[in-house]
Amino acid sequence: MSVAPGFGTVLRMTIGKDLRMEWRSKDAINSMLFFSLLVVVIFSFSFDPTAETSREIAGGLIWTSFLFAAVVALNQTWARELRSQALDAFRVSPAPPNSLFLAKALGNMIFVTILECLMAPLFTMFYNLRALGNWKLLPVIAILGTWALVVNGTFFAAMSIRTRIRETLLPLILFPISLPALLAMVNATTAVLTGDYSPIIWIKLLTVYDVVFTTICLMLFGTVINAE
Amino acid sequence: MTTPAQPVATEAKVAVSLDSIVKFFGRFVALRNVTATFAAGRLYVILGDNGAGKSTLLRVMTGLLKPTSGAVKLLGEDPDDVNPRFGYMGHAPLLYDELTGVENLNYFAKLYGMDDHVVRDAIRTVGLDPDLDRRVGNYSQGMRQRMSLARSVIHNPEILFLDEPFSNVDVKSAHDMAALLGKMRDEGRTLFVVTHQPAVLEAFADEYIMMSSGQIVERREEHKA
Amino acid sequence: MKPAFILAAVAALALLGFSTYEALYVAPTEALQGEVQRIFYYHVPCAWVAGLCFFFNFCASAWFLFRRNQAVDAFALASAEVGVVFCTIVLITGPLWARPVWGIWWTWDARLTTTFVLWLIYASYLILRKFATGGQGAVLGAALSIFGFADVPIVYFSIRIFRTQHPQPVIAGGENSGLEIHMLYAFLWNLLAFTILGLVIVWARYLVQRVDQAVEEAHKAAALRESAAGGAA
Numbered sequence: 001m002s003v004a005p006g007f008g009t010v011l012r013m014t015i016g017k018d019l020r021m022e023w024r025s026k027d028a029i030n031s032m033l034f035f036s037l038l039v040v041v042i043f044s045f046s047f048d049p050t051a052e053t054s055r056e057i058a059g060g061l062i063w064t065s066f067l068f069a070a071v072v073a074l075n076q077t078w079a080r081e082l083r084s085q086a087l088d089a090f091r092v093s094p095a096p097p098n099s100l101f102l103a104k105a106l107g108n109m110i111f112v113t114i115l116e117c118l119m120a121p122l123f124t125m126f127y128n129l130r131a132l133g134n135w136k137l138l139p140v141i142a143i144l145g146t147w148a149l150v151v152n153g154t155f156f157a158a159m160s161i162r163t164r165i166r167e168t169l170l171p172l173i174l175f176p177i178s179l180p181a182l183l184a185m186v187n188a189t190t191a192v193l194t195g196d197y198s199p200i201i202w203i204k205l206l207t208v209y210d211v212v213f214t215t216i217c218l219m220l221f222g223t224v225i226n227a228e
Numbered sequence: 229m230t231t232p233a234q235p236v237a238t239e240a241k242v243a244v245s246l247d248s249i250v251k252f253f254g255r256f257v258a259l260r261n262v263t264a265t266f267a268a269g270r271l272y273v274i275l276g277d278n279g280a281g282k283s284t285l286l287r288v289m290t291g292l293l294k295p296t297s298g299a300v301k302l303l304g305e306d307p308d309d310v311n312p313r314f315g316y317m318g319h320a321p322l323l324y325d326e327l328t329g330v331e332n333l334n335y336f337a338k339l340y341g342m343d344d345h346v347v348r349d350a351i352r353t354v355g356l357d358p359d360l361d362r363r364v365g366n367y368s369q370g371m372r373q374r375m376s377l378a379r380s381v382i383h384n385p386e387i388l389f390l391d392e393p394f395s396n397v398d399v400k401s402a403h404d405m406a407a408l409l410g411k412m413r414d415e416g417r418t419l420f421v422v423t424h425q426p427a428v429l430e431a432f433a434d435e436y437i438m439m440s441s442g443q444i445v446e447r448r449e450e451h452k453a
Numbered sequence: 454m455k456p457a458f459i460l461a462a463v464a465a466l467a468l469l470g471f472s473t474y475e476a477l478y479v480a481p482t483e484a485l486q487g488e489v490q491r492i493f494y495y496h497v498p499c500a501w502v503a504g505l506c507f508f509f510n511f512c513a514s515a516w517f518l519f520r521r522n523q524a525v526d527a528f529a530l531a532s533a534e535v536g537v538v539f540c541t542i543v544l545i546t547g548p549l550w551a552r553p554v555w556g557i558w559w560t561w562d563a564r565l566t567t568t569f570v571l572w573l574i575y576a577s578y579l580i581l582r583k584f585a586t587g588g589q590g591a592v593l594g595a596a597l598s599i600f601g602f603a604d605v606p607i608v609y610f611s612i613r614i615f616r617t618q619h620p621q622p623v624i625a626g627g628e629n630s631g632l633e634i635h636m637l638y639a640f641l642w643n644l645l646a647f648t649i650l651g652l653v654i655v656w657a658r659y660l661v662q663r664v665d666q667a668v669e670e671a672h673k674a675a676a677l678r679e680s681a682a683g684g685a686a
Contacts, residue, residue, distance in 0.1 A: 176573035
C-alpha cells in the first residue's frame with residue numbers, strides 16, 4: 001500500500017526528472033542559449049559606450065537580456081507537462097501540489113542561472129566591465145533577482161497554459177508585477193559596478209519582494225492548478 | 229503485484245457513488261443529473277457514442293474535474309482524500325516521452341511514496357522488459373499503453389479507471405491487457421473501462437454501462453456461464 | 454431598472470454637472486499654470502476612483518477565492534473594468550497637463566509609475582479573464598489580483614528609493630498643497646461627483662454582468678431540461 005510521499009522526496013524526484021529530460025531533449029537550453037547570445041551581441045552593437053558610460057548602463061542591459069532568456073525557459077517547462085498531459089497523473093496522486101511548483105521553480109532557477117553564468121563573462125568582455133564597488137555582492141544580487149523573476153514566472157506560466165494565448169500572456173502578466181524587482185536588480189548591479197552608491201537598500205528590497213511573492217505563490221498554487 | 233490489503237467482504241461494498249452529477253462546459257451539458265452506485269470488485273465497461281460523456285464521467289470520478297453540481301464519493305470519501313487508493317489511465321499515455329519506461333515509473337512510484345523495487349515487477353506484469361533502454365517516445369502504441377497501465381497500478385490501487393486503453397493497440401497487446409484487467413478484478417479490485425471495443429473485454433466484463441448525451445441510459449449485467 | 458439605481462444615476466449626473474460648472478467657471482484661474490490647471494479637477498478625482506475600484510477588485514477577488522460566489526465575481530469584474538477606464542483617463546490627462554506646464558510628457562516618478570503599473574496589471578487581468586478556457590477566468594483572475602495588490606505598494610516604494618538616489622524635480626505638488634479656498638471647494642465637489650459617478654458605473658456594469666450570468670444559467674437550465682425530455686431513448 002502506498003504512503004503519502006514526502007515533500008522533499010517529490011521535490012527532488014521532480015527536479016531530477018526535469019533536468020534529465022532537459023538534458024536529453026535540450027529544448028529549452030538551446031533556444032535560451034541562442035537567444036541570449038543574440039541579445040548580448042545586438043546590445044553590444046547598438047550601444048558602444050565609453051568605459052564610464054558602460055558601467056552606468058550595463059546593469060540595465062544585462063538584466064534585460066536575462067529577463068528575455070528567462071521568459072523563454074519559463075514557457076518551456078510547463079509546455080513539456082502539457083505535451084505529455086502528465087499533469088493529470090500528478091494531480092491524481094497524493095503528491096502535494098506545492099512540491100510540483102517548487103520543483104518547477106527551482107528547475108527554472110537552475111536553467112536561468114546556468115545561462116547567466118554563460119552570459120555574464122560575455123558581457124564583461126564586450127563592455128570591458130570592472131566592478132568599482134564590492135563585487136562579492138554580485139552573486140547575491142544575481143540569486144535574489146533571478147529567484148524574483150523565476151518564482152512569479154513559474155506561477156504565471158502555470159496560469160497562462162490554461163489560456164488560448166499561452167506564450168503571449170506570460171510576459172504580459174510578468175513584466176508589470178516584476179517591475180520593482182527589476183528596478184532593484186538593475187540598480188543594485190549598477191551600484192556595484194559604478195561604486196557610486198550603496199546597493200544594500202536594493203538588496204533589502206529584493207529580499208522583501210522574494211519573501212512576499214514566494215509566500216503568495218505557495219498559497220495560491222493549489223487553487224490555480226486545480227482550477228478546472 | 230500483490231492483492232490489495234483491504235479484503236473485499238461482500239458484493240455490497242460500494243466503490244463509487246454518484247449523486248445528481250451535473251457538468252457543464254460553457255453551455256454544453258456533458259453530464260446530466262447522473263445518479264448511480266457501483267459495487268466493488270467488479271469490472272464495469274462503459275460504452276457510448278463520442279460526446280456521450282464517458283471520459284467526463286471518469287474525470288469527475290477521479291476528482292480531476294469538479295462537477296458543476298452534485299456529489300462524488302469514492303469508497304465513501306471525497307476523491308481528493310483517497311488519492312493513493314485509485315489509479316487513472318487517461319486517454320493520453322500520461323508518460324514522459326524523453327524518459328525510459330523504468331525512469332517514468334520510478335518517478336510516478338515516488339509520487340505515491342512507493343519503493344523502487346515495485347517498478348520492475350509492475351513492468352514485467354504488463355508484459356514489458358524492464359531493462360529496455362528505449363525512450364517511451366519511441367515505443368509502439370501497444371507498448372505505450374501497457375506502460376501507462378503499469379503506471380496506473382504501481383501503487384496497488386483498489387479502484388482503477390481506464391479511458392480507452394485499447395485504442396490503436398495491436399491485437400495481442402489488447403488481449404494481454406484485457407486478461408490482466410480480468411485478473412485484477414479477480415483479485416478484488418474494481419475497474420471502470422471506457423472503450424469503443426467491448427469485444428476485447430467480453431470474457432471479463434461484469435456489467436455494461438451505456439451512456440448517451442450525458443446520461444446513463446442502461447446498465448446490463450453480464451451473466452457468465 | 455431598480456428605482457434606487459435610477460436615483461443614484463440622476464444624482465451622479467446632477468453632481469457632475471454642478472462640479473463641472475464649479476471647476477470650469479467658478480474656481481479661479483491658477484496664477485502660474487493658467488487655464489490648463491483645470492485638468493487637475495478631473496485628473497486627481499479619476500485617480501482616486503481608479504484606486505478605489507482596484508481596491509474593490511482586490512477585496513472581491515480575495516472573497517471569491519474563499520467562497521466561489523457568482524455575484525462577488527461579477528463585482529470583481531465590474532470594478533476592474535471601470536478601474537481600467539478611469540486609470541486610462543488619468544494616464545491621458547496627466548501628460549496633457551504636464552506638457553504645457555512642466556514641459557515634459559512623462560517622468561518615472563513614484564506616483565506616475567505606480568499608476569502605469571496598475572494600469573498594466575489590470576489590463577492583463579482583463580486579458581487573462583477573456584482568454585482563459587472553460588470557466589477558469591474567474592479563479593485565475595482572482596489570483597492575479599492578489600499578486601497585483603501585493604505588488605503596488607512595493608512598486609511605489611521602489612520608485613521612491615530610486616528617486617532618493619537619482620533625484621528629479623517632482624512633477625506635481627500634493628493634491629492639497631496650498632490650495633486656495635475656492636479651488637479646494639471645486640476640487641472637493643469634483644471628488645464627490647466622480648466618486649458617486651464611479652460607483653454608479655460600477656453598479657451598472659455589475660448589473661449587466663449579473664444579467665449575463667443569469668442568461669447563461671437559463672441556457673444551461675434549458676439544456677438540462679431538454680435532454681431529460683429527449684434523453685431516455
